[in-house]
Amino acid sequence: MTLLHPRNVLPFPPGSNGTDTIISGYHLNLTALGEWNYTLYSNGTLSNGSWCLLTFEPWAPTYLFPNGTFLNTTWCWSPVDPIGTRGIVAIAFAVLFGLAIVLSLVTLNKHGSLHLPATKRFYPIGRRWQWYWGFWVCATAIVSLLTSIDVDRYYLPELPVILTSFFWYLMQWGAMAVVWEAVRHWGSWMERQLVDPDPFALRQDDRRALFELVIPLFFYLFLWLNFFMIIPRNWTPIQHQRYPEQTLLEAAPTATDARFKAGAFLLLVSWVVILVSLRHSIKHYCPRNRGFINRATGLVRFTPLRFKLLIPLAAAVVAFQALVAFRFDYSPLCVDGNLAAIFAGGYLPSLLILYVQIAFGFLNPNEDLELKRQRRVRNQEFDRQMGIVHKPSWWRRVNGEVLDPNASMRERLAANARELSGAKPTPADGGYGPEVPSDAAGPVEMTPVPPPPPPAVSRPYTGRSETLHEDRAVAMAASLASSEAVAAREAAAERARRHHELMQDGLDLPPPAYSEAVGTRQGDATRTRSEQSEGGRSTDQPQTQVRSMLDV
Structure with a gap:
């Protein structure tokens, strides 16, 4: 070497x-x-x-x-020099990116929380992807910045300059994904607001839905092509910057080869796909304008302020990556490059993209809560159009229409009956109205049933008379027998009443046999008039056997 x-x-x-x-x-x-x-x-x-x-x-x-x-040897690739200007500025940027991670966690918790049931048409993860990509940008930027400290400290360039360059390209890759997911989800949010009042307002099998299904594939296709053009390569020549001739012959040609130029072009195509997606969302989910000039004006007017900031910053990311593909002295891959250009064009746009996202994340409400608010506003408008005026929340409590949560079933039924009849509640019912005597007549279904009198219990005889002992025992036995007889009669009456109700409901017992009808028609003397009226069966008449259909 x-x-x-x-x-x-x-x-x-x-x-x-x-x-x-x-x-x-x-x-x-x-x-x-x-x-x-x-x-x-x-x-x-x-x-x-x-x-x-x-x-x-x-x-x-x-x-x-x-x-x-x-x-006592020391390698040439050792951090023996003090931290230079590049390292100091890198530490400051790393702190800002670290703070962005904390703030992104807060905004993710705010906008990723669910307050409505999730639906298949709008997955909850769709609103979270922009924050996930923000974490990617922060992590890769911090690694790139911290390793750039050793770019100044190493006596001869080696691994730190490769790590700085590698993670810097991954950071730019993620910054474009942040802008894309923000624009895509805004279109999904606009669609959700339109279909919430009327689920059939927008079809799911038309050209609009097909376009929204395909365009993310196009964006990530070009973004991954940018990744494969830049990342999988031999990075060793980048560290060959140990003297000027070596830099010109090995490092600079590698950092500005055709693959880096093609990667910048693919990133530009991804940025154009973001613009197309934004224009599609405005066309379908915002008021339409007629004429070329009006449509162009409406495109700018209906674009949210957040995207008016994010899209130019994304364009700056693309422009700087294209610049360093042609000018090596402005590139983060250059050890002795222009530090102002490296940090202002290489790291600042990605940092501003994150903080714009965070600022609007704090300003904008949670989508589920906003959707609930819109539903309340629509319901109030519908009530106003129909002339329905809702009483304030204190009205029911003042008028005694709020029951105790520990109320019995009878009290709940009584409240329902009063609501139908329009009667005011009484203190006896748990309300706040004027007291009514307990013997006042009320609704038939709500008339309280008096409790049965307690059974008479004869006091036991404690005297010495055997006759009185026998009389008391006989009287107690008679009372028990009479009470059992009364209970038996009540049970029989209850069964008769239940049988009568079942007959009224069409659940009668099986119809009488054919012999009863035949015996009645022929004037059978064994069947009495009372038996016919009561539907009983004669025990003296033998059952007639049906031999053929002629008998029927």
Whole structure:
């Protein structure tokens, strides 16, 4: 591996003898250095193409063994320099991106929460994707910025410049996705507001729905093509910026090759797809205008303020990626590039995209809550058109129309009956109206049933008369027998009443046999008039057997 141009090679300083050299005040074996092909360069490094060591204090090697092993060695690719301007500005930007993560979590919690049942037509994850991509942008930007600190600290460029460039392109990739998801979801939100009053206002199988199904595929197709044009490549030549000739011959041509230029063009196509999606949403979900000039004016007028800020910032992302594909000195891939251009054009647009999203995330309400508010407004307008005036919330409580939550079923039924009859509640019913005597007549269904009198319990006899003992026992037995008889009669009456109700409802017992009808028609003397009137069956008449259809 060539570290410096051959003209920057220095001869070894003379030492005590012909096999000795002095480097930074330390004697090293010149024979061993020559045997292992070490070369001294003007930038203070000692290298043989595979190993590179620093030769200045305090990292100079103190001794060299004959087998080529050094004592007190420090690699050329070590962070030995202090943090430079690039690192200080990178830390400030990393703090801002870290704060954006916290604020994005708050806005995601606000707009991602559900206050209405989820539907298949509008998935809850659709409103959250823009915040998920925001986390992607913050994470990749922080990694890129923190690794750029070591770009200044490394004595010779190595892995940090590759990591910075790699994650910077991923950050721009995610910034475009943030703008796309914001525009796409705004169109979905406009559609949801239109179909909420009337689910059949917009069809789901027309050209509009088909276009909305296909256009995300086009956007992510070009976005992924941008990814595959830039990310999967050999990044090693980017770190070959150890002297000007190497930068011009290896790093710059790699950072401005055809693949980077094609990636910038594909990102431009993705930005155009965002504009097409915005125009489609305005055309179908906003008031229409006639004429080319009116439509162009309406496109600008109906575009939300958020997108008037996001779309130009997304265009700045595309423009800067195209710029660095042609000018290497403005690129984050350049170790000694223009820092003002790198941070102002490379990181600032993505940071502003995030903070615009966060600001409007705090200003805009949750969509479910906004939809509930629109429903209340529509219901109030419908009531006004129909002349319905709702009483205030305190009206029911003042008029005693609010029941105790621990009220019994009878009290709830009584409240329903009063609502139908228009009667005012009484304190006995749990209301606040004037008190009514307890014996006042009320609705038939709500008349309270008096409780049955308690059974008479004869007091036991404690005297010594055997006759009285026997009389008391007989009287108690008679009372128990009479009570059982009364209970049996009540049960029989209840069964008769239930049987009568079932007959009224068409659930009578099976019809009488054919023999009863035949015996009645022939004047059968064994069947009495009372039995015929009561529908009973004669026990003396044998059952007639049906032999053929002629008997029927």
